[in-house]
Amino acid sequence: MQIFLVGGAVRDRLLGLPVKERDWVVVGSTPEQMQQLGYRSVGRDFPVFLHPETREEYALARTERKTAPGYRGFDVDALPAVTLEQDLMRRDLTINAMALDSEDAIIDPYGGQRDLEQRLLRHVSPAFAEDPVRVLRVARFAARYAHLGFSVAHETLELMRAMAESGEVDALVAERVWAELVKALGERTPTAFFEVLREAGAMPHLFPELEALFGVPQPPGPHPEIDTGVHTLLVLEQATRLSPSPRVRFAALVHDLGKALTPPESWPRHHGHEKRGLAPLDALCERLKAPKDYRRLASQVMQYHGLCHRALELRPSTLVDLLQRLNALRPQHDLEAFLCACEADARGRTGLEAREYPQADHLRRAREAALSVDAEPFLRQGLSGTALGQAMREARIHAVRSQVCRAGSGP
Structure with missing residues (x-):
């Protein structure tokens, strides 16, 4: 032995x-x-x-x-x-x-050893084509080692393309695709995962909701990169810099899925894409059996990233309602993860990668102000149910107005 x-x-x-x-x-x-x-x-x-x-x-x-x-x-x-x-x-x-x-x-x-020196990801033998998981693994290794200069060998990419064209990757079970996706999102350069899958022609088979974003234009003012797919990868790149969390990175990755459903006659604007994106997000998460905490954060970022970007302009009532929708006024909340993904979206634009994002601190202060409201006085008044909720809301709006907005950081 x-x-x-x-x-x-x-x-x-x-x-x-x-x-x-x-x-x-x-x-x-x-x-x-x-x-x-x-x-x-x-x-x-x-x-x-x-x-x-x-x-x-x-x-x-x-x-x-x-x-x-x-x-x-x-x-x-x-x-x-x-x-x-x-x-x-x-x-x-x-x-x-x-x-x-x-x-x-x-x-x-x-x-x-030779391929390590040449920084190449190369298949061992033609038997590589017998296992579709290897398409995902090669892309994941690209995400892991891209910062070291690794790339996929031409002949390996050709083999991966043949596997995609033959439908071999369609045999992958959802749990394995999700597992490889989460691992890739945790790597140092997760954007390389999707770039390799696109080169191999596997994206339409594995992540069609994301592939549909490439080629969809956006207004060049707020989006100098124009292409929505390019913007998506830039956002993922920024999320990677801001957080090690695969959940945050996933939410950043899928936040604009609705733009693929904008009628071409409306391009380059995408009014209402936040709501339109919920259907493809549900389809993606259902197909891959994504955990509930991933779905919840992704849905919040998708629906409310636009409001977050406009936080400095929002009325106190809108700020309180936004915090309420985000469940940010509860002890267990995801506000920091939400803010991180939104900041990644703001920075994931060509030439704007270093922009400041004061909206995050504004929402943090609004939350602190809202949480300063004590329910005890209202309970002593005998309020309960809807009446208690309405009184708390009004008091929180007043607290946000006096403690945050009147301090000069908002309307």
């Missing part, structure tokens, strides 16, 4: 990056032998075991043969005769198809 460190741990070690987790391949063993040694079986589709002490994953070397569409349509062979080179050949990219032996010697049968 031989044990090798494989995959991402080897890749990141060679790149000089922190190794977050280690995966191991075992050559020349059987499931029975692994269990006799104290390893616990956890694999569902192929033999994977947890080390009895470190709890790291040890997988038996295996080969895979395509037997049906999708990413689970494989026949797996994990017999002791499978070699390390055969196991590495089934992997997606050359930079992920390297191993270290017990002497720290690198085994690199497919040129992973």
